[in-house]
Amino acid sequence: EAERIKQCKGRVHALKDEPHVPRVWLPNENSPGLAMTRAFGDFCLKDYGVIAVPEITHRQLTSRDQFIVLATDGVWEVLSNQEVVNIVSSAPSPAAAARIVVESAVSAWKRKFPTSKVDDCAVVCLYLNEEDNNGQPS
Incomplete structure (x- = not known):
């Protein structure tokens, strides 16, 4: 995910007070700091690698799932x-x-x-x- 952002000239880094949360930033601005690389409707970062294509995983539901x-x-x-x-x-x-x-x-x-x-x-x-x-x- 981070590599795709970097290839599209976006930047990925975390804030000092949240080192465990990598964020997506515009190439020359300290904004917007999106905490994900896949999002619907994020027009600001779509040219910098943020995509709306979901990452899909499958999980078998059980009787315990509510x-x-x-x-x-x-x-x-x-x-x-x-x-x-x-x-x-x-x-x-x-x-x-x-x-x-x-x-x-x-x-x-x-x-x-x-x-x-x-x-x-x-x-x-x-x-x-x-x-x-x-x-x-x-």
Whole structure:
């Protein structure tokens, strides 16, 4: 991924306070600092190697799998996979799960990056069975 960005004249490096998060930057500007190399609608970096073609992996679902969460980068930048699982698992209803994840992400943004604008946070929770997480029919 990083090699593709560099071949397209983009830059990849992490911020000092987040050394574990490589980001994509314009060739001659310290912006935008996108924390992924594949994104829908990122027109600013599309000429510098950021692509919308998804990386696809397959995972066999099991009876233990309860839901799938689709979320924008604004959510994943501030909440871990486990934090999202915990939020969705404890949500009072499927209808509330996505809203609570978004609210948690927005709160985390304000706490972690108080001087930055909150990135877009959108979530879809897809439940894989006909009962919600409290054992009630959905």
